[in-house]
Amino acid sequence: MIDLTREPHVVTWEVTRACQLHCKHCRARAIRHRNPEELTAQEFGPVLLDIRNNFAYPPVMVFTGGDPLERDDLDDILLQSVNLGLSTAVAPSVTPKLTPDVIEHWKSLGVTSVSLSIDGPVPEVHDKFRGTKGVLERTLNIAQAITENDMRLQVNTSVGTDTISHLTAMLELVTTLKVTSWELFFIIPTGRARVDQCLDAQATEQALEWLADVADASPFRITAVGAPQYNRVLATRHPLLHAGRLAVKEARGFAFIDHTGLVYPSGYLPLAAGNVRLEPFTSIYRNSQLFRDLRNPELLEGHCSQCDFSLACGGSRARAFAVTGDLFAEDPACAVG
Numbered sequence: 632m633i634d635l636t637r638e639p640h641v642v643t644w645e646v647t648r649a650c651q652l653h654c655k656h657c658r659a660r661a662i663r664h665r666n667p668e669e670l671t672a673q674e675f676g677p678v679l680l681d682i683r684n685n686f687a688y689p690p691v692m693v694f695t696g697g698d699p700l701e702r703d704d705l706d707d708i709l710l711q712s713v714n715l716g717l718s719t720a721v722a723p724s725v726t727p728k729l730t731p732d733v734i735e736h737w738k739s740l741g742v743t744s745v746s747l748s749i750d751g752p753v754p755e756v757h758d759k760f761r762g763t764k765g766v767l768e769r770t771l772n773i774a775q776a777i778t779e780n781d782m783r784l785q786v787n788t789s790v791g792t793d794t795i796s797h798l799t800a801m802l803e804l805v806t807t808l809k810v811t812s813w814e815l816f817f818i819i820p821t822g823r824a825r826v827d828q829c830l831d832a833q834a835t836e837q838a839l840e841w842l843a844d845v846a847d848a849s850p851f852r853i854t855a856v857g858a859p860q861y862n863r864v865l866a867t868r869h870p871l872l873h874a875g876r877l878a879v880k881e882a883r884g885f886a887f888i889d890h891t892g893l894v895y896p897s898g899y900l901p902l903a904a905g906n907v908r909l910e911p912f913t914s915i916y917r918n919s920q921l922f923r924d925l926r927n928p929e930l931l932e933g934h935c936s937q938c939d940f941s942l943a944c945g946g947s948r949a950r951a952f953a954v955t956g957d958l959f960a961e962d963p964a965c966a967v968g
């Protein structure tokens with residue numbers, strides 16, 4: 632089993648913050664034009680080499696944005712990752728730039744997985760949420776191109792007050808799309824997302840119980856982001872199966888690198904632990920005080936400090952920080968307590 636304190640399972644890298652969409656909840660507060668301070672394609676190489684050489688189980692590298700297709704040197708970045716043997720995924724925005732030909736091209740480069748956002752099963756929900764008409768239809772065409780090219784398709788769905796009533800229909804939709812995994816993002820009020828878009832503790836608990844119900848019979852992997860208490864729900868139902876399993880979350884199995892090289896525990900937690908321009912990523916992940924603190928259950932406060940699942944779950948530190956300003960406060964979206 633991977634030691635998540637020493638090895639991330641997934642590293643998400645924001646290659647640019649530029650994007651032509653204007654999503655309601657955008658974590659990145661995406662901008663129209665590329666920032667001149669962005670890392671150059673050449674700067675990706677040494678970081679990727681560090682990751683490949685110094686982690687025993689190199690993580691999945693997810694290249695995201697903004698919109699990665701806003702960079703005309705994206706191929707260089709992807710090839711450096713692929714050529715080092717890293718599992719390489721892309722999380723693009725669905726704009727007219729993303730076509731079935733682009734998917735086929737990524738496949739030819741060696742990209743193995745693409746993730747797409749679908750927040751609602753019908754245009755009235757998804758297009759409204761993404762702020763762009765016709766984006767659901769385009770997304771479904773691209774989803775088909777991904778599976779036709781034998782690549783892994785992950786669908787990401789934002790779970791919040793705008794989308795929660797459509798989850799059952801979303802499940803039906805993702806089932807027809809031949810996804811490899813369905814990742815549900817419980818909205819955290821950071822970036823453009825507002826508190827009134829987020830579920831309260833009771834609604835979060837109901838959603839997680841429903842997820843656990845459907846996950847048992849699902850042919851694809853279902854995961855929850857921003858809701859590590861899903862680990863509590865699963866461990867309560869199946870204690871033997873989930874004994875000792877830690878939720879992958881901020882600084883524990885996961886890290887985020889922004890377009891200027893800053894390293895964060897999560898894209899939803901705006902506290903940087905270092906910069907890959909100055910220090911190896913592996914060192915920041917293992918040794919930075921912020922990452923170490925986030926892995927220390929003894930620093931937790933409130934219900935999270937007294938909970939039997941303080942290690943296995945520990946609450947969303949991003950949500951605690953966004954809502955209370957206290958990194959170690961209890962997770963306000965947890966029904967325990």
Ligand code: SF4
Nearest residue numbers: 935938944945946965
């Ligand atoms: S109280 Fe905190 S540690 Fe316990 S399940 Fe809830 S969020 Fe997780």
